[in-house]
Amino acid sequence: MKISSPAFGEQQKIPAKYTCDGANINPALTIEGVPDRAQSLVLIVDDPDAPGGIWTHWTVWNISPKTEAIDENSVPEGAVEGQTSFGRPGWGGPCPPSGTHRYFFKLFALDAKLDLAASAGIAELEAATKGHIIESTQSVGLYSRS
16 A cells, blocks of 8 residues: 655655645645555544644545545545644644654555544544554655745
């Protein structure tokens, strides 16, 4: 299984368009090699370099396992966006206070769909995935404000 973005390469700079310095919209993502037995996908985007600990930029669950791409500035049909560290659902782009931060785009294939309200945060999402992860992968983008 693999996740990538046509907007930036692995360990490369995320274009400003997708950050607080630009349009602050999610980049397009490509998904490949989802296991046949997957019932749903979960996407978590976070920044482990944030001063106060891991900062969650986006959570999306119940993505169809047939999804091969997530378009720029969109959410897959039928998927649910959860609460982020910004205190609201939806994409919150990179906006580091200083230095270069790493942004992990983590994709999980699950053997079930999740019964979670859109008000769920990262802790509830991670708890709900326990015991259901078939496979996972990640891609990393970088961003620093200049």
